[in-house]
Amino acid sequence: MGADGAAGATTGVGGTVALTVVNALLVTMVDGQEPFRGWMTVGEDGTIIGIGAGDLPVELPSAGQGGDASEVAGSASGGSILDAGGAIVAPGFISAHSHLFMSGLRGLGVGETLYGWLAENMAVLAGAGVEDLYWFTLHGSLDFAANGITSAFNFTQSRVIWEYDQHANKALPGRIHPVDFVTRQVDAGADAGIRVMSAIRLDDEAFDEAQVLDTFAQVASYTDAKVPAALNLGTAVFGAVQWAGSARTAALEAELMRRHGVINQAHFVETAEVIEQQRAKFAWYDEAGALGPRFLFGHFVHPSDEMIEKAAAAGAGMVWQPTSNGRLGSGIADIPRLRAAGIRIGVGLDDQSCTDISDPFQNMRIGIYTLRALHTDAKVLMPREMLRMHTLGSAEVLGVDDQIGSLEVGKQADFLVVDPREPDTGPIWDVYATYVFACGLRNLKRVYVGGRPVHDASRPPSELVTAASAELHARVAHAAREAGVTTGPLVF
Template sequence: MLYTHATIITVNTNRDIFINGAILVRGNLIADVGKSADLIQKYPEEESYSLEGHIVIPGLISTHMHTAQTLLRGAADDLELVSWLCERIWVLQGNFTPEDGYAAARISIAEMLKTGTTCFLESMVTVSESGIRGCLGKIVMDIGSYAKDPKWAMHPGLVEDRSTSLLGALKMWEKWDGKANDRIRVWFGARTPGGVSEALYREMTALSRENAIPITMHCAEVKADREFFASLTPPQTPMSFCDNVGLLGPSTVLVHMVHLDDGDIAKLAATNTHVAHCPTSNAKLASGICRVPELLDAGVNVGLGTDGAPCNNTNDLMQEMKLAAIIHKAKSYDPTLVPAETVLEMATINGAKALGLDECIGSLEVGKKADFVAVDMRKVHLQPYFSPVSAIVYSATGGDVRMVVVDGKILVEDGKLKTMDEEEIWKEGEKRGHEIAERAGLGEKVKGRWPVIA
């Protein structure tokens, strides 16, 4: 297929943008990129698809999200992290059935595809059938609490031991890694320090190096995390702890990373460890603001993630880009910090680097996988625009996504899912979400603060 007459933001090495550009897809790869007139002349027999009035970008890459949590959208609003986790999210998730988990993954992936995300990090199901690309982090843990505080105990329905978590992850890696035409990669998804013993961390990181299995982990999200590290003997910082147990390195993505000192940032840069920035989650849970400008200045690779729906309320990475661009300007009084171009890099090529996939996705170049998104700009809230990158980051939302192609296949066309039944998915999600809240005994608490009259 030859996709023509679009404005194409390639995010290639030169950061070329083609006005009236075209992309030739053969199989699951990009065979050519350039001006429409040139490619139409070069490939006169090729079937064509006009994307006139659209901006085409590389498929967005979410470096952190929780598919299971979408059934809990809006069930834990206006709470700080520990109360949010211990009193709502862990209790609700602990009452999931396997069928709930499947429904949650389907509604999450449907939303991601419709809003332009073509690859994500975390969770464990429905990647094959939906057509999306996923790096799936299987939970690794052996302590059922947050920061070893007994007041912050996990719901029993979520607690796993070494056998079910670490060894279970290895079994899943052996079974699923590289499947679905290499759209599936299996990772270790370690719980936050305090939820994993140092011995299990060391065993996991040794297995990671031995088998080339990447690792992702929440870290330094809230002040309580930093206080936990400081309470150890001897006292440590977030990154000195991670370094001691072998977590740092180019195959690790650490999530949130809000409470870092200069030494932590230097250690991240020296070890080529990646960071997943989730500004909406950090702001909504009052966790703080990640030091992204300092991380970027130090040479740390920073990707972008939505986190879960209960602390973001969407899985829309397009909206996440806008907040990522403006939140640091407000804090620093410097409007030049984290410009739109940097944020689009975070959501595309930086995310691909974090996942170890930058040789095949993250930019629109010959030989890379055909993962791209077409945003329909023929709308009153998107016109006029002057910089295509600015229009995507500051004006567009996931609702403006018209087409999504992953691995050369059209998964969203005219804004509609082609591989999944959207109405069936949202109806099932609505039903199961309310059932979980009732099963967990939180049916009234999740309704908000104002009286609801049925």
């Protein structure tokens, strides 16, 4: 079907309508469903309770009445109406790999690859305290929301500010913070109103095993108790074997995965620097029994053939950061090769310090264009495939595709209003091509999480956004001074 119709456009479920979206070009990202012009209804709990092609039915059936594919339970007379005016309505982007606390560190390490860039960032963070990390993370989370990223896998900054020497394969602990250094970052994501899965690094080279296990349990319990259930995508292990000095780290991570039933995303073979040393550590995860459907490789730019075969056989996934990999000169992840092996792929924005603009549209284009150039093949990755990886594919690798990633009944109403006419991108020949290739942040008009607006481009910044900006500038400058960094940020 084309833009004027939808195969199996969807049935409805019971519930009171809180928001009705009409006159939309719906890009649902449901597999097998093409874009169509239609409507969507959202319940009071923030989930989609109906979606269909054409005009909104005048009479909507009540719960239990049944009906055809364009019907929904509830009443459109309640709640508010959003007339999309013919604009594209699509799922919010999911960043399956993010470091939200680094929002104030753009412009550091501009000529450095991974380890040099990281050292410059950590030098500033060495002067930051608990409340600083709250505001840093809040700014990063609000920045994500304003750019259409409604859910994030967030690698929290751990209690330890590490100094890593890749040549000596040695990590030295610097300043050590209390547990609330981490939990305040959890608070920030929730206060920004986006969905977050919080990853916790074990820091086992600074603490004994009992402390490691206790810290993880504390943060996980805090997250479940303090974050609204709808915004809490859970906790995860921040895989850190890339920087570890022994296989003990892999064993502890595997233990926590089993104990808490959580996923583990590990930065791995991101850069070509000391690559044989990095690849050798793959065996640590393999021997610890960590590999499996709940294990994700972050970056995975330089894997060996054996690593790909074993990861695929175990059912492991991978998260791709095309913008970050280009910015840091890390290399090009050969996504077609990984997909052909059977590895599931998600996409992340990484952090503002190595993507500079948290722009998912830019991220998609850099990814597609880089792979097409690498393979000298314009069909190696198509727009819909790229968009799927940055939405439903990311939800799948994180294990939350029952909640987010596509617009369908029963899922959270996380969606964007993107207008390719403002500014005008020309006639639409292919909806996916226009959305992925021609649209950008300038076309992003509104962002909704659970049917509630978190960004409106037509309105001035909220008080929270204004406060986060002011706090970020002041606190980053203070942290730099506290850390003894001789050149600080410009003050405007």
